[in-house]
Amino acid sequence: MLDVIKNRRSIRSYTDKDVEENKIIEILKAAMQAPSSKNSQPWEFVIVDDKDILNELSKVQHRAKHIKEAPICLAVLGNKDRFLKAGKWMQDLGASTENLLLEATNQGLASCWTGVFPKNKVVNKVKVALDLPENLVPYALISIGYSNEKNKYIDRFDKNKVYRNKVKNE
Ligand SMILES: Cc1cc2nc3c(=O)[nH]c(=O)nc-3n(C[C@H](O)[C@H](O)[C@H](O)COP(=O)(O)O)c2cc1C
Structure with a gap:
């Protein structure tokens, strides 16, 4: 498994140190490199x-x-x-956010995913806070910064959640 997958955890405390602009750009490049339905790339940041x-x-x-x-x-x-008719944009944005x-x-850097979509109340508060035009829908908020907290790896592999070929109902 990639080390970044093991080391990513939701970290909610940060130091005052600013995040360098080049790091923000690298992060956004990664976000925009995600797969998306019919390559629609329906994201903005x-x-x-x-x-x-x-x-x-x-x-919010x-x-x-x-x-x-x-x-x-x-x-x-x-x-x-x-957005495509099939409504797959949420999956596209999930891939991008990860x-x-x-x-x-x-x-x-430390980060934490804060949920926004699909809760209307939260969506509307974010729209107001960011003065968004009608065509942009807030999906998630990701806080990012340096932290003194250590990312602790927890092994979540569970073989009971894995089947081969078919799943039998007991
Ligand atoms: C869709 C989604 C919404 C989340 N919303 C919140 C949130 O509103 N506030 C928060 O503190 N963490 C939020 N999280 C982070 C989860 O609580 C966290 O990923 C989970 O507890 C597993 O911990 P880990 O990220 O450290 O592995 C969210 C994560 C996802 C994927």
């Missing part, structure tokens, strides 16, 4: 480093408080103009 907006984002739902501790937060958005988290880990 907002880099948030304004303290007032970080504070506002930390209040009760498990978002860590966002105000981070030097930056990347908002992952879906671009409705690129790439983003893994590259953050690769850059020696």
